[in-house]
Amino acid sequence: MNRSLLMVMAGCAALAIGAWLLAMALTGGPEDYAERYAGQSAPSSRADDSASAAGAVSSSPRPSASASSASPSSSESGQAAAPAAAPAKAAPPRSAIPDNEFGELVRQGERIFADPGQFASDWVGNDLSCQNCHFDAGRYDKTASLRSAWPMYPAYRSKNQHVNDFAERLQGCFTYSMNGKAPPRDGEVIQALQAYSFWLAKGMPTGEAPDVRGYPDVGDPPEPPSFARGETVFQEHCALCHGDDGQGQKAAGGAPGFPPLWGPRSYNWGAGMHRINTAAAFIKAAMPLGKPNLTDQQAWDVALFINSHERPQDPRFTGSVQDTAERFHKHQGQYGKTVNGQVLGEHSPPSGTVP
Secondary structure (H helix, E strand, C coil): CCHHHHHHHHHHHHHHHHHHHHHHHHHCHHHHHHHHHCCCCCCCCHHHHCCCHHHHHHCCCCCCCCCCCCCCCHHHHCCCCCCCCCCCCCCCCHHHCCCCHHHHHHHHHHHHHHCHHHHCHHHCCCCCCHHHCCHHHHCCHHHCCHHHHHHHCCEEECCCCEEECHHHHHHHHHHCCCCCCCCCCCCHHHHHHHHHHHHHCCCCCCCCCCCCCCCCCCCCCCCCCCHHHHHHHHHHHCHHHHCCCCCCECCHHHCCCECCCCCCCCCCCCCHHHCHHHHHHHHHHHCCCCCCCCCHHHHHHHHHHHCCCCCCCCCCCCCCHHHHHHHHCCCCCCCCCEECCEECCCCCCCCCCCC
């Protein structure tokens, strides 16, 4: 190869390297590129994004974050609008959490979600964790994932009869499901959970109901739900993990394990899971853990059985079970009803019990 050809090739290589460096400078460099776009289109790994629900429960959500463009809009420039990006099929992998201050807030949100009793103890009054009902740290689509919730707020909620933003929705989880108290909306707990939810929802359209949201619908039972049949289902399929008395089991070191399903350390009478239809949908989709194989009838029966036991009082309690039931419980629930000679709610432990 002659000397002049070598010089031409070297010059071309130098020109290519210079062009690449210029492109990186204009886009923020390879690290920034990875930070902004990692996980947006590439499928996540099975090990990272499809951790078993069993591991999630025993151990341990955002509008689409597209940057605003400085260039004129397509209508102003006369150019055809680019087609909208398809919604992301899965949450971004944990490895895509950015290594900066925002990323640390995201990680703290996940830690709180997995173990609020440890990382948000001032606001938690029972032995539940968020991922007892939202598997794989809020990632699993069939158990009301965070990524399907974030883009649907602000929204009107009949529960408190006004429009809620996502921060207020999270506060309600602490008040009802955690039988605790609402953390301040500008404090670290709510801010971290919002950051985590926002990050999980990357690629999801804002204000458009996703294909999968909440718990999958469960069919109407062939027969009305039965307490007696539900007790049989519980003993055969649930007691091994949740105990014969429904009080659950803690993991090693006192970490959240299998949650109590009733009693003073469970969700209170204001939590969504006390509704028979909600509990039946969750149970049908996710229980028994690792092998959800109950029939629709069994799911309804055991949901009725679980929610026919006393639990902490509704935080909205007016001083009268009858009045509270009339005002706040016009749905498929057992609050205020008589079961085995006892009016549910009359002997409830107090709500908002924070250590």
